[in-house]
Amino acid sequence: MTSRYSYTPPFAPRGRAGVAPTPPWHYAADFLTIAFEASQEAVAAVLPKGLDADAEDGRVxxxxxxAAWQACTDEGDEFLDPSRSQYSECLIFVGARLGDEAVFHCPYIYVDSDLSMVRGWLLGYPKKFGNVHTTRAFNLQSPAAPALGPEGRFGGTLALHSRRLAEGTVSIEHEAEPDAPIFGSRPIIGRRHFASLYEGEQGAPAIDELTRLRGENFQISQIWEGAATLDFNESPTEDLDLLGPVKVLRGYRYSVAMSNRYNIRVENLRASA
Structure with a gap:
């Protein structure tokens, strides 16, 4: 039997068993975002070479x-098998500078899908498995459907290894300003890092590079803003709590859609080591 091309392992005969399919990948998601400040030292500790903390008065x-995502390829067959197309995720972004440009970098991200995790590693997101839940909104008036507008209350939780790692809430007050610090408000610089297992090379990764995530056809819904809470809890396996938060700012509820076909290499860290 002739093998067809598979974008990622396993490379099975029919070419369809690969964990992540060939790009382009198309996404839509409901987001609950909470802005906060972390110390400059804590952010600097999670940034790769080539990025600096975007600090003001020692805070970042x-x-x-x-986020609750739905994703598909050009064919869109995933819609008929929602277990393949839907997943939930918790994303942490820290403010950074790439030269004179203000960007976001993602040092921690947790997801409940192996497809999304492998796709994230390819993109430059350091994804791990986690258990993520967010409050749902419905186009109905019901005690079970919080208003997607003033007085709507939304929450998000992240658990890892049966431990609550993060939790946040947003109580919507009004529509947000266009410059709200949400997903897509700054360019995202990821780090693609793949270790080497060859003798004498474990300290020298096979791939280590900064990459700019390139979204196409980016769309965003109305953005709602309100008072927020956010807590990071200690864990024997995680360092998320080192980011604080020093101060919780505001929360936002919105939806986004975009496509991703390829990234742009910013710097080969392995070559410059």
Missing amino acids: LCTASF
Whole structure:
């Protein structure tokens, strides 16, 4: 039997068993984002070479987002098998500078899908498995459907290894300003890092590079803003709590859609080591 091309392992005969399919990948998601401040030292500790903390008075603007995604390829067959197309995620972004440009970098991200995790590693997101939940909104008036507008209350939670790692809430007050610090408000610089297992090379990764995530056809809904809470809890396996938060700012509820076909290499860290 002739093998067809598979974008990622396993490379099975029919070419369809690969964990992540060939790009382009198309996404839509409901986001609950909470802006917060972390210390400059804590942010600097999670930034790769080539990025500096975007600090003011020793503090850095960061965000924690709880997102419910739906994704597909050009064929769109995933819609008929929602277990393949839907997943939930918790994303942490820290403010950084790439030269004179203000960007976001993602040092921590947790997801409940192996497809999304492998796709994230290819993109430059350091994804791990986690258990993420967010409050749902419905186009109905019901006690079980919080208003997607003033007085709507939304929450997000992240658990890892049966431990609550992060939790946040947003109580919507009004529509947000266009410059709200949400997903897509700054360019995202990821780090593609793949270790080497060859003798004498474990300290020299096979791939280590900064990459700019390139979104196409980016769309965003109305953005709602309100008072927020955010807590990161200690864990024997995680360092998320080192980011604080020093101060919780505001929360945002919105939806986004975009496509991703390829990234742009910013710097080969392995070559410059």
